[in-house]
Amino acid sequence: MPLKRIHIGPWKISCDPEETQAIYAKIVHGNPEVCRCWGCLNFAVVRKEVHPPSAVSVFEQLGIDLYKETDLLHVDVGVYRGWYHFIGRMEYGGHEAVDIGNYYKLDVTDAVERSSKLFGNLPVAQINFLAREVRWTLSSPESDEFLEDSDEEAISDDTAYNTV
Numbered sequence: 574m575p576l577k578r579i580h581i582g583p584w585k586i587s588c589d590p591e592e593t594q595a596i597y598a599k600i601v602h603g604n605p606e607v608c609r610c611w612g613c614l615n616f617a618v619v620r621k622e623v624h625p626p627s628a629v630s631v632f633e634q635l636g637i638d639l640y641k642e643t644d645l646l647h648v649d650v651g652v653y654r655g656w657y658h659f660i661g662r663m664e665y666g667g668h669e670a671v672d673i674g675n676y677y678k679l680d681v682t683d684a685v686e687r688s689s690k691l692f693g694n695l696p697v698a699q700i701n702f703l704a705r706e707v708r709w710t711l712s713s714p715e716s717d718e719f720l721e722d723s724d725e726e727a728i729s730d731d732t733a734y735n736t737v
């Protein structure tokens with residue numbers, strides 16, 4: 574099936590929303606539900622409020638399921654970066670992130686990171702989001718996630734020794 578050309582913000586994108594949707598239907602969980610670290614658990618709670626309506630509409634146009642992030646990184650207090658893949662190509666528009674709403678940016682790229690095998694040999698592009706001021710809902714302080722914590726490494730070292 575030929576790719577459909579759509580225009581989103583500054584980008585001209587070729588995509589196949591129906592096929593992309595079919596692939597997302599086969600993915601069981603997004604990265605936060607798979608990883609389950611505190612940062613991810615928090616994101617899963619607030620996910621719906623993080624993406625502004627205009628971003629949700631972009632994902633819909635591309636056939637992406639909002640709940641199935643390819644990857645999610647908790648990069649700083651209140652800040653998350655995540656991405657989704659879709660069948661298609663970025664035809665035009667540069668790789669600059671575009672502000673969508675106050676604390677939210679999107680960018681589209683052909684430089685795909687860790688693409689799912691489900692996409693096979695199809696052309697795959699990636700849409701990244703960067704969200705700031707994301708609400709923290711867990712009882713342990715969010716800043717604990719970013720402490721230089723040597724204890725944690727010590728524990729995993731012990732665990733490693735125990736398995737030898």
Ligand SMILES: [Zn+2]
Pocket residue numbers: 605608609610611612613614
């Ligand atoms: Zn995580």
